[in-house]
Amino acid sequence: PRLVSLAYSIEGESMINYGLFKPPKPIEHEASSANHITDEMVKNAPSFQTSPDFQKLQTLLDTHTLVAHYAIFDAKVLQNEGLNVKKVLCTCELAKRAVPQASNFKLQYLRYFLSLNCEATAHNSLGDVIVLKALFKRLTELSPHLFPQYAPTPASQIRIPTTLTA
Numbered sequence: 001p002r003l004v005s006l007a008y009s010i011e012g013e014s015m016i017n018y019g020l021f022k023p024p025k026p027i028e029h030e031a032s033s034a035n036h037i038t039d040e041m042v043k044n045a046p047s048f049q050t051s052p053d054f055q056k057l058q059t060l061l062d063t064h065t066l067v068a069h070y071a072i073f074d075a076k077v078l079q080n081e082g083l084n085v086k087k088v089l090c091t092c093e094l095a096k097r098a099v100p101q102a103s104n105f106k107l108q109y110l111r112y113f114l115s116l117n118c119e120a121t122a123h124n125s126l127g128d129v130i131v132l133k134a135l136f137k138r139l140t141e142l143s144p145h146l147f148p149q150y151a152p153t154p155a156s157q158i159r160i161p162t163t164l165t166a
Helices: 029-035 052-063 071-080 091-098 107-113 125-142
Strands: 002-010 016-020 065-068 088-090 157-159 162-165
Touching: 002 029, 002 052, 002 071, 002 125, 016 052, 016 125, 065 071, 065 125, 071 088, 071 091, 088 091, 091 107, 091 125, 107 125
Parallel strands: 065 088, 065 157
Antiparallel strands: 002 016, 002 157, 002 162
């Protein structure tokens, strides 16, 4: 899969960085049906590697932990784009430990299961980062013992849901 959309947030900052990128090949209809991003929308966008976000994100990943839902997948996508991901924290795996009574651990399921009050569009990197931030906050409230290494340094985390094309 290739990156077509990226949203990320640095812990402690309210701003969410968001961008669309032109992949090296056309976006498959299957991908567009999920993420609602079309070739027309990215025809004038830069590739991810030539965008300002590429270097900014690498600098962040050099010193911060990537927090993502299904983090291994997002880390592999970012590595496929040429970024070096050093540390990851997977909210899906944390949710399995913090709320084992949930019958499903998909991001949108957890959004409603945990009554996360956030306005967001599913399967869109911008919407997903909004839900991810709310989920991470709730998980730290429910199970602070799972997060001792993060309590003293909340500024050391970034969240990066990605929207992809196959």
